[in-house]
Amino acid sequence: MIPCTVADLEAADLDLLVIGGGIVGAGVALDAVTRGLRVGLVEADDWGGGRSGHTGTLVHGGLVDLPRIGVGAVAALRRERDLLLDRTAPHLVRRVPMLLPFHRGLPERLAVGAGLSVYDAAAFSFRQPGVLPGHRQLTRRAVRRLAPSLAMTDITGAAQFYEGQVDDARLTITVVRTAASYGTLALARTAVRRLLTVDGRVVGAELTDAAGASATVGARAVVLATGTELSRLLPGAQLGPDAPAGPDAPAGPGAPAEPGAESASGAGPTPDGRLAAPIAETVHLVLPRGRLRSSTGLVLRSDGRGEARALYVVPWGRHWIVGSTAAWVDPEQLLAELSRHLERPIGSESVESAYASPAPMGPDMGRAPSIHQPMPGLVLVRGSSLAGYRADAERAVDAAVLQLGGLHPRSVTHRVPLLGADGFNARWNQRHLLARQAGIPVLRMEHLLQRYGTETAVLVAAIEERPELREPLSGAEDYLVAEVWYAVAYEDATRLSDLLARRTRITRETWDGGVKAAPEVARLMAAELGWDPARRTAEIDGFVERAIAGRWQP
Ligand SMILES: Cc1cc2nc3c(=O)[nH]c(=O)nc-3n(C[C@H](O)[C@H](O)[C@H](O)COP(=O)(O)OP(=O)(O)OC[C@H]3O[C@@H](n4cnc5c(N)ncnc54)[C@H](O)[C@@H]3O)c2cc1C
Incomplete structure (x- = not known):
């Protein structure tokens, strides 16, 4: 992913700032950037660190919700589910x-x-x-x-x-990366503190990154896709007891996450x-x-x-x-x-x-998405499900485009394959051959193809250059060392928890919650990211402490 900083966002002349890097915010960024808008996307925690990384993993067509939402909504959901399976994400779903x-x-x-x-x-x-x-x-x-x-x-x-x-967190990071590949400036671990308004119109936001740097980012329109936190950023929203309320008061979920901190x-x-x-x-x-x-x-x-x-x-x-x-x-x-x-x-x-x-299922589960425009320059979107994210995003961008004068093209995301999807079916058919060429068992090749699609070629090329990447990961042998390298190099994993909980699902797939794998993963990440020994120890200690306390969120 192209590295981006708050300074880049500050300097950019954005049409749209999207707040919230769950599946819906990621989808909004992809929809908007592929219509020709200049887009920024910020997430307070890690990509998929909210509800989108903690679902039941079902990309469902709404069967259970049929009596509540009706045949029309179910038909639309099924169509979205089939798009993912057939065209936009056959490698992931x-x-x-x-x-x-x-x-x-x-x-x-x-x-x-x-x-x-x-x-x-x-x-x-x-x-x-x-x-x-x-x-x-x-x-x-x-x-x-x-x-x-x-x-x-x-x-x-x-x-x-x-x-x-689907692996929900993987779907989310893949949508973010696809949006970034079309030019979205995407920045995680950066919380929006408050929305900026001029003459009653939202014109941007004030945000703080992981290092504590603040910035003011201007945009012609803002989409709030912060899930359950939706209303907290609205000017004049009632804030918590320790936060002063009022149009100019800082709002939002609090400070950006500390290194290794968890949102749930x-x-x-x-x-x-x-x-x-x-x-x-x-x-x-x-x-x-x-x-x-x-x-x-x-x-x-x-x-x-x-x-x-x-x-x-x-x-x-x-x-x-x-x-x-x-x-x-x-x-x-x-x-x-x-x-x-x-x-x-x-x-x-x-x-x-x-x-x-991190949030309850809520009565909106499976319902139609809600789109609100409480004031000029601002669109609020609350998604309905993993299957429905693309259509939810399309509706939100339709609303934002109207706010921008309505001159931008219609959504094309139903025809935009996510990163790794294009050519996946052919590569899947070639998996035995590819496994032989890469010198790894077929099961490993299937594992890689179903996580990275055609991007697997990048991992295989790295394995050929650095044979140590071919090794199974100590403490979590379902994964290869190459996947740690890839997550750091391409998937914006900067904390031990990003890697163990979301780029891989080691925390939920191992009896020890990833404790055994943590030192080795930290060693590999330290080599890639240049962590000093103190940072490496802090990452491991913080992670293990939470895991042992039984409060770890996979
Ligand atoms: C228990 C549970 C199980 C579920 N199971 C399924 C399932 O099996 N299948 C299915 O289709 N759906 C399921 N869902 C529904 C699904 O999780 C949601 O529809 C979907 O994840 C909503 O995505 P989102 O992007 O709107 O929200 P989120 O994923 O919560 O994203 C919002 C993001 O905004 C960020 N944010 C908040 N405030 C700020 C700020 N001030 N600045 C910057 N960023 C901010 C948060 O950190 C968060 O990452 C489930 C939901 C729950 C709760």
Whole structure:
């Protein structure tokens, strides 16, 4: 990624300043820059450090939300999901089979079948065949064969359907990098303190970078894509007790992150074997794949607290991710709820890690995105889902373009492949050959292609030049040393936590939360970034301290 500083942003003559480097802000930057606007993008933490790096990883077409959001919204979401799978991010988004068991015999089978048929039909409403196969109904026997761990007591059959799945933080950094490749000035670890206004119009923002340097950045329009922090930056917003309110008062989520600081709380097994409760509201669990026997993901209905909810169990490499459509505060409760559906309950000792989103799921989950223009020069956008980010961004930029006089072209992002997507299918077909040429096992090549797409060529070229990069990473052998090098050189990883938690997902995929891998990764990062011994020690100590406290967020 082209390095950018606050001074670059200050000197730039920006059409649009985008605040918030989650999936929506990244999408807005990409949409705007590919329409010909001069764009700046700032993020207070790391790219994807907010909700976008802590999702359940499903790129869903809105099935669970069908009754709430209606067929039209579901059709639009499915179209976006299929675009990602087929055209813009086939290297990152892959299909995942999901199984929805029936418990009440024929009436339920008919009702759910009808809902799923509507869901399938929604894919065809745009006169294009669906990218994923339609649903099919399964007998009780087939359910037992596909998911032997399920308690079969009252299961009468199931529906099988397909969704997309993605490494959410990787999708976010890839959208940011794609936007940067078209000229967006993108700067992480830089918090916007307040919006600047002249005669009631927003004309830019005041921001502070990781080193504490402040700058005033002018822009003809500003898009706020700060997720749950949306309203806090509005002039006149009610601030926290220690911050003075008023139009000119500094606002925002606080100081930019310290090196290695985390934006989210987490949860993990404590020394007594119980799972520590997260501070934030919605938790996901990570289990070893072997602990739950199933060759498909699961959607399990769970009624309680007066609301219908669904648990989802999604395959994630050699692991499962367990989440819910409703907020679960307590990981133990989530585990107990999952166990209710299984032949053998799963104890907390089987949980590899748990992660919590820094913000609750919120009532907007799965709903249409909200776009507001509270004052001239300002657009607020709140996204709906991973699948919907591109369309949400398009609508936000449409609104911003109107504020700029309406002369810019329409969105083209439905035809802009993300970095690594162009030519991916051919490279995937050549993976055996590529693996032989690179001198690595085919499984490794598949791992690289599904994370970097055609950018894998950059890693392979580096491996050829520096054979030590071919080695598995000590403490997290699923990854290669080359991936640490690449994350630092190309993906704006500047802190140990950026690398262990988001460029890789080592924190959630290892029993120790990345503690074992931390010293080696820090050594490699120090060599690339020129850290002195004190900085290296501080990075490791800070990371390990949080991991051991059980408050680590993967
Ligand atoms: C528990 C949970 C599970 C979910 N699971 C799924 C799922 O499986 N599939 C799905 O499609 N969706 C899921 N979602 C929804 C999804 O996470 C959101 O729709 C999406 O991430 C929203 O992206 P965003 O960019 O709007 O917000 P965020 O990712 O939160 O980004 C906002 C960014 O703004 C930054 N920011 C805030 N203030 C400032 C400031 N002053 N200056 C600079 N930057 C600032 C923050 O640091 C943050 O990175 C889930 C949500 C939750 C909470």
